[in-house]
Amino acid sequence: MKVNIQNNFSVSKIVIGCMRMNEWNLNVEQRVEFVEWCIEQGITTFDHADIYGSNHHNEELFGEVLELKPQLREKIEIISKCSICVPSKENPTIKTRYFNSDSEYIINQVNKSLEKLKSSYIDILLIHMHDLLVNPKELNDTFLQLKEEGKVRYFGLSNHNPLEFDTLQKYSDVKFVTHQFMLNPLGIENYKNGTMTHCLKEGIHPMFWSPLAGGRIFNPKNAFEENMRNVLEGIRKELHLEEIDEVIYKWLLKHPSDPVIVLGTGNRQRIKRALHSLEGVQMTREQWYKILTEAGYKFW
Numbered sequence: 001m002k003v004n005i006q007n008n009f010s011v012s013k014i015v016i017g018c019m020r021m022n023e024w025n026l027n028v029e030q031r032v033e034f035v036e037w038c039i040e041q042g043i044t045t046f047d048h049a050d051i052y053g054s055n056h057h058n059e060e061l062f063g064e065v066l067e068l069k070p071q072l073r074e075k076i077e078i079i080s081k082c083s084i085c086v087p088s089k090e091n092p093t094i095k096t097r098y099f100n101s102d103s104e105y106i107i108n109q110v111n112k113s114l115e116k117l118k119s120s121y122i123d124i125l126l127i128h129m130h131d132l133l134v135n136p137k138e139l140n141d142t143f144l145q146l147k148e149e150g151k152v153r154y155f156g157l158s159n160h161n162p163l164e165f166d167t168l169q170k171y172s173d174v175k176f177v178t179h180q181f182m183l184n185p186l187g188i189e190n191y192k193n194g195t196m197t198h199c200l201k202e203g204i205h206p207m208f209w210s211p212l213a214g215g216r217i218f219n220p221k222n223a224f225e226e227n228m229r230n231v232l233e234g235i236r237k238e239l240h241l242e243e244i245d246e247v248i249y250k251w252l253l254k255h256p257s258d259p260v261i262v263l264g265t266g267n268r269q270r271i272k273r274a275l276h277s278l279e280g281v282q283m284t285r286e287q288w289y290k291i292l293t294e295a296g297y298k299f300w
């Protein structure tokens with residue numbers, strides 16, 4: 001299933017997040033086979049960032065797939081991100097985490113990502129985290145240059161609050177096509193701070209990262225998490241679903257902004273359950289609000 005992002009450009013409703021790809025222990029042939037399997041399932045979009053993987057090498061792992069099978073490139077969409085500067089082997093001079101949206105930095109990072117991904121273009125580039133020192137006009141010039149050079153097709157933001165988003169959009173000649181941020185039943189900050197409503201205002205499809213709270217939902221560590229696990233389990237039984245991940249995906253997808261989910265798993269059975277959650281029984285409003293309320297949303 002696809003979501004139309006802009007001008008007939010679509011991404012798959014379920015996206016494969018590649019942040020943990022280095023943990024999947026797949027050799028290059030297995031990675032090729034995995035990407036081909038995803039495409040067969042209708043999952044064509046892969047989410048990257050310059051900093052994913054130990055020593056920032058997950059884009060390289062994916063690039064090896066495209067090097068071996070370049071014909072796969074036209075069948076998929078690649079998202080990548082930059083702006084987070086963290087200490088790493090690649091950047092040994094960095095001692096403290098900080099954010100950078102300067103033109104020279106962004107262009108350099110995009111060039112490095114393209115080299116690692118073995119691709120001449122990125123479909124969607126996201127500014128990974130808001131840079132409090134951002135110069136919106138300079139960022140606009142950077143985006144226009146990257147578009148003009150054919151290196152990036154579309155642009156968006158990640159982890160910005162509505163005011164930060166609006167401020168950058170105001171100075172941008174390109175309309176941001178998406179906003180990627182965290183949302184799951186253990187983390188509803190983006191409902192509380194208006195970011196979800198802002199997506200409706202902007203007419204954009206949000207992309208939710210860590211939909212399963214990074215796996216924490218399966219191993220509750222405190223009373224709040226334990227309670228949420230029980231609430232989800234109760235709704236799972238009511239809906240006759242196999243696992244609570246499907247309950248969560250149905251909860252995430254019910255929002256009218258027609259969101260996209262960025263999965264963190266490489267496990268095919270779990271990916272199939274995510275696809276299954278797109279169909280079949282719908283969660284009732286009452287079940288949906290029950291999860292939101294138990295997650296800590298206060299109406300009055």
Ligand SMILES: NC(=O)c1ccc[n+]([C@@H]2O[C@H](COP(=O)([O-])OP(=O)(O)OC[C@H]3O[C@@H](n4cnc5c(N)ncnc54)[C@H](OP(=O)(O)O)[C@@H]3O)[C@@H](O)[C@H]2O)c1
Nearest residue numbers: 017018019047209210211212213214215218262263264265
């Ligand atoms: N824009 C941003 O700032 C940002 C930040 C973080 C992440 N992201 C993107 O979002 C993607 C997803 O994030 P995430 O990895 O945190 O997603 P997630 O789906 O919340 O967590 C994935 C983790 O949950 C585990 N898991 C899944 N189903 C499970 C089950 N039934 N039982 C037990 N464990 C289970 C997975 O283990 P298995 O692998 O064993 O299934 C994996 O370790 C990332 O890959 C990245 O592309 C973006």
